Amino acid sequence: MPELPEVEVIKNMIKSILKGKIINYSIIRTKKLKYVIPNNIIKIHNQKILDVKRRGRYIIIILLKNTIIIHLGMTGILSIINKNFHLYNKHDHIDLIIDNHLILRYTDIRKFGFWLWDIKNYKKNIFLKKLGPxxxxxxxxxxxxxxxxxxxxxxIKILLMDNKIVTGIGNIYANESLFLSKISPIRISNTLNLQEIKILVKNIKYILYQSIKHGGSTINNYKLPNDNTGKFSKYFFVYAKKDKLCQICKTKIIRIFQRNRSTFLCYKCQK
Ligand SMILES: [Zn+2]
Structure with a gap:
């Protein structure tokens, strides 16, 4: 699943290529994503893309008269391709034809992602308005x-992953920022003092910036023209490192489960 840095990288890619261009028309091959795509998609035709933003893990394409909100779900992929290479496979559900020569394509094997077409004020959208900072x-x-x-x-890890408190940190970056902060993911939140929280907040911002700088962690959710993406997983300290040695103290990293999500930690370094 794409987390905040991956969605930020995707947003930047789309924005750099598509801002100011016109959506000519759309091709919908599958209507049934997480939510059914309504017929009023025609409303976005012939509109200019004024801006592309991100809020949490949502991509927001702002048009002149309305807004498109995209959530990639588990396996959604956005790619920009040349219209002349118009072959498609069975998981390519949506194509937006842009400036008559590009396609913004949405591919999704499991179809848990969704597109909302006709949003007037996206800040009041039911999905976005409940998100934390x-x-x-x-x-x-x-x-x-x-x-x-x-x-x-x-x-504390459960709290960090609550989107109403802070949006989009996600499992990978909760694990990594707690390791950098030497805080155990299972520490009860109210036992942390202000100094520990200061270090934690600093490390959350640091790790997210680093990931964005390296193009995010996962290479599965987008395709850039230069394909220079998703290098951050090389820099993980604990995430998906079960039985590997901690880089600080050489103790084996362990995996536990918190609310059915994998948590990775060094029990020696993290207290
Ligand atoms: Zn350690």
């Missing part, structure tokens, strides 16, 4: 997080 923005800071952690009797 962006972790890379200033309103996500140590005092903000401490106000939550001191009241919560749940494991």
């Amino acid at each position: 962006e972790p890379l923005k200033n309103d996500f800071n140590s005092l903000y997080l401490y106000n939550y952690t001191k009241k919560k009797n749940i494991a």
